[in-house]
Amino acid sequence: MAEHAVPLAEPTIPEGTAMLALQRLNDAAGLVAAADLALERGLLGLLAPGPMDVGALAVAAGLDPKPCEVLVRQLQLAGAVARTPDGRVAARVDEPGLRYTLRRWRTLPRVVDGGPPEPTAHLYPTLTPVLADWMLPSHRVVARTVGRAGMHLLDLGGGMSPVGQLVVEAHPDARVTVVDRPEVLRVLADRLDSRADRFSLLAGDLLVDPLPADADVVLLSGVLHLFDDDDVLRILRRAVRATVDGGTVAVAEPLLREDGEIDETITAYEIGLHLRHPQGGIWPYSRLAGWFARAGLSDIHRLALPGAGSLVLGTVGRPATDRT
Ligand SMILES: C[S@@+](CC[C@H](N)C(=O)[O-])C[C@H]1O[C@@H](n2cnc3c(N)ncnc32)[C@H](O)[C@@H]1O
Incomplete structure (x- = not known):
């Protein structure tokens, strides 16, 4: 039997609902958690010399292939890595840049309580x-x-x-x-x-x-x-x-x-x-x-x-x- 492509309706959560607010916060937090973990496991450092096959990246980072794929896709979503035409993973941002971007937010609790910001x-x-x-x-x-x-x-x-x-x-x-x-x-x-x-x-x-x-x-x-x-x-x-x-x-x-x-x-x-x-x-x-x-x-x-x-x-x- 011939398969027919059925156009999928966009699953939209109505604007102004709690569910949409939580969904957005969840997506943002997931992205940050994945980027933080990728940093901790040294993924971007490993990619610094050049693009890598995701399997080789997983081995080098000491990760199972599946979670490594999941992390890589989150980094792709953020634009921090991209796939080369042959499917390898290439870094778009460097490790110090990502570390600085994520770690700077740790000063927010101190700053909102009137403490000093990081010098700029x-x-x-x-x-x-x-x-x-x-x-x-x-x-x-x-x-x-x-x-x-x-x-x-x-x-x-x-x-x-x-x-x-x-x-x-x-x-x-x-x-x-x-x-x-x-x-x-x-x-x-x-x-x-x-x-x-x-x-x-x-x-x-x-x-x-x-x-x-x-x-x-x-x-x-x-x-x-x-x-x-x-x-x-x-x-x-x-x-x-x-x-x-x-x-x-x-x-x-x-x-x-x-x-x-x-x-x-x-x-x-x-x-x-x-x-x-x-x-x-x-x-x-x-x-x-x-x-x-x-x-x-x-x-x-x-x-x-x-x-x-x-x-x-x-x-x-x-x-x-x-x-x-
Ligand atoms: C966000 S940058 C904007 C630079 C530039 N006007 C532009 O549009 O690209 C702010 C600039 O203000 C300068 N700046 C901040 N406080 C200053 C101060 N008290 N006296 C002189 N320059 C200052 C910084 O060194 C920096 O170059």
């Missing part, structure tokens, strides 16, 4: 180049929005100054001042090409160290969320003082929804942010716009950026429309 400043020299590439579509929109010929852009906590680099590429007579930690600026200095003469690198603390006072645009891209509310206002006031009359302060950040509803990407990001920078946070647009107004900015508005971010802009001094 030492990560920025390696993290900021990755961030710059990862967020490129968003940086392009920011650069197009704020960039113009002959401008002076002050990029506070600029990292690799991805927006500054795009602005100078489009407007070779623009100038960029980047303020960041010296160890980050050393990496930036190595990456700047023939346009290095358009950049001034100011090593220091953006909260306290002197800033230029002639910026046409001050940019804070992915920076304000690191600071507590008082410091956010303090930094915005410093940004205003660093900007010429009629200039712009621009903040690129992921923002919470106004209605209190959950945005998946931003909410996932928020808990990681709390783990690393419990003093910082993310806010809805109305809260940030309130700080903009208190810092003396006018014509405050917001643009959506590719990905999960928003660009919030405000004008220093009299709005352009009031000037003759």
